[in-house]
Amino acid sequence: DAMVIQNPRYQVTQFGKPVTLSCSQTLNHNVMYWYQQKSSQAPKLLFHYYDKDFNNEADTPDNFQSRRPNTSFCFLDIRSPGLGDAAMYLCATSRDPTSGSHEQYFGPGTRLTVT
């Protein structure tokens, strides 16, 4: 089945120690998104890629970076995690918006713990 896969599902890192979360998709979608979701809150968009074009949200801290080496993979790098960065990180994909399809397909998320 076509899907969005996130690895690892659970990640523990130390305060200040860089960490990378990964996302892959078999849907061949143009757009990939990274969200941060804290407990019982709505997901907060960090950035998204439209093909190779990177779009950062204005309030995303510089501590968060992303890479998309190809259509299938996208990475979230947290350069110096703080305790406040502990959260669920969701990856999502969608087709080209010009196709008329706008729904996003979510991965299962990576729960990040910062010690």
Add this chain to the structure above:
Amino acid sequence: AQTVTQSQPEMSVQEAETVTLSCTYDTSENNYYLFWYKQPPSRQMILVIRQEAYKQQNATENRFSVNFQKAAKSFSLKISDSQLGDTAMYFCALVGGANSKLTFGKGITLSVRP
């Protein structure tokens, strides 16, 4: 700017009964799409139902249906014959114009009681 408002933080319903989750929105776009997403506890966010603003007919997906009132900018979700597996957080969301970004409401936690 787009906004989505879910004013009820929590609701509870007896199994097999019907429940309606409310959502209002605001957008200046003429062409937009509305969604309800479901996020069960510790599980993946999945799309429940979508509605294109240009369609007058309310979308339905099995036990899930919407009441789309375009003039009132209201988009409520009705769940019929509630099941224990419907227990989840539900998010109302909007995409407007050529933008692909979702604007989420704050979500509502629905509990289905046996």
